[in-house]
Amino acid sequence: MDVNKVKIxxxxxxxxxxxxxxxxxxxxxxxxxxxxxxxxxxxxPYPLTVQEFIAKMIEYHNPGLSSRNMGSVxxxxxxxxxxxxxxxxxxxxxxxxxxx
Numbered sequence: 001m002d003v004n005k006v007k008i009x010x011x012x013x014x015x016x017x018x019x020x021x022x023x024x025x026x027x028x029x030x031x032x033x034x035x036x037x038x039x040x041x042x043x044x045p046y047p048l049t050v051q052e053f054i055a056k057m058i059e060y061h062n063p064g065l066s067s068r069n070m071g072s073v074x075x076x077x078x079x080x081x082x083x084x085x086x087x088x089x090x091x092x093x094x095x096x097x098x099x100x
Contacts, residue, residue, distance in 0.1 A: 001027050001044060001051055009055035023058060030054040030061075034089050039096040049088045056085050 003023045007014050034050050035041050042050055060081055 001031070001046055001054060003027075005051065006055045006058055009052055010059045026058045026061065027054060030057040033057065034092075037086065038089055038092040039094040040092065042092075047092065050092065053085055053088045056088075057082075060085075 003020050004014055006023050031042060031054055034053055
């Protein structure tokens with residue numbers, strides 16, 4: 001998975017290079033999160049839903065804000081969004097008996 005794939009999934013401008021370095025570092029991080037959650041190692045090319053999980057986790061890796069009003073501007077974040085993202089990769093989850 002590469003930076004452009006993350007940008008395409010998140011509908012970001014491909015020519016905006018300002019976050020490329022961060023995205024590059026976060027791809028393996030969230031691939032690892034997916035692997036730990038699912039108790040299996042994902043090898044590239046990742047399954048499509050795992051790619052979507054990684055891209056969306058990168059997009060929403062900031063803490064969720066429930067609601068904020070500032071004058072005429074209102075911000076709200078979905079507090080259950082992370083839970084919804086984990087549902088994407090739940091079908092890949094394997095049972096772990098605690099041993100290696």
